Amino acid sequence: GAVVSQHPSRVICKSGTSVKIECRSLDFQATTMFWYRQFPKQSLMLMATSNEGSKATYEQGVEKDKFLINHASLTLSTLTVTSAHPEDSSFYICSARLGHMNTEAFFGQGTRLTVV
Amino acid sequence: SQQGEEDPQALSIQEGENATMNCSYKTSINNLQWYRQNSGRGLVHLILIRSNEREKHSGRLRVTLDTSKKSSSLLITASRAADTASYFCATDGTSGSRLTFGEGTQLTVNP
Numbered sequence: 566g567a568v569v570s571q572h573p574s575r576v577i578c579k580s581g582t583s584v585k586i587e588c589r590s591l592d593f594q595a596t597t598m599f600w601y602r603q604f605p606k607q608s609l610m611l612m613a614t615s616n617e618g619s620k621a622t623y624e625q626g627v628e629k630d631k632f633l634i635n636h637a638s639l640t641l642s643t644l645t646v647t648s649a650h651p652e653d654s655s656f657y658i659c660s661a662r663l664g665h666m667n668t669e670a671f672f673g674q675g676t677r678l679t680v681v
Numbered sequence: 682s683q684q685g686e687e688d689p690q691a692l693s694i695q696e697g698e699n700a701t702m703n704c705s706y707k708t709s710i711n712n713l714q715w716y717r718q719n720s721g722r723g724l725v726h727l728i729l730i731r732s733n734e735r736e737k738h739s740g741r742l743r744v745t746l747d748t749s750k751k752s753s754s755l756l757i758t759a760s761r762a763a764d765t766a767s768y769f770c771a772t773d774g775t776s777g778s779r780l781t782f783g784e785g786t787q788l789t790v791n792p
Contacts, residue, residue, distance in 0.1 A: 566726075569723075571723070597778060599779065605788070607784070607785075608782045608783060608784045608785050609711060609724075609769070609782045611779060611781075614779060627734040658723055658724070659736075660723075660724075660780075664777075664778075664780060666711055666751070666773070666778070667711060667712050667729065667731060667773070669714060669726040670714075670716075670724075670726065670730055670780055671722050671726070671773075672716075672723035672725070674722060674723045675721070675722060677721065677725045
């Protein structure tokens with residue numbers, strides 16, 4: 566099956582710094598990628614839809630200036646958490662699909678972000 | 682907000698027993714999917730059932746879909762300790778490519 570690789574798997578950063586998370590589709594091209602946030606023992610919350618070559622579409626309540634998304638190529642989307650604070654600590658996961666309808670989603674391994 | 686609601690939230694069984702998880706949703710769907718997540722990892726796709734299908738099997742997995750009740754169930758037969766994980770249903774709506782995830786069921790299979 567298709568592979569989505571996410572990096573890094575874990576990151577610890579200081580308050581006020583920025584962190585970049587990469588999501589790559591290794592063996593297919595993804596015009597659309599999805600970024601989720603997950604709190605402990607909770608479900609995935611969609612943050613934004615990343616579109617290659619255009620602006621990301623953010624879900625209601627997600628600050629676009631805080632969570633910068635760039636999808637500059639068909640195989641790479643990045644999420645940058647700017648000026649991170651402890652409340653941004655969470656598990657971030659990306660995914661991509663081979664098509665739009667009736668297809669499965671492939672997920673990255675996730676990134677555990679801890680802001681100290 | 683999450684469309685899907687799953688029950689139970691947590692399920693603990695003995696190896697060899699069957700595990701049944703349920704999912705309900707609110708809007709029209711193209712398909713419903715089930716995913717598994719091991720602790721601290723990404724999600725892995727298990728099975729997809731289309732809106733015009735009622736039942737689907739894959740190995741020890743059996744999924745049913747009742748669109749009139751807007752509900753689905755996932756049955757894992759002859760469970761193993763390695764089945765311990767969180768299981769999520771996800772609905773694929775009629776208007777786009779985004780999936781909406783349920784709250785998940787934490788399954789523990791005791792050896």
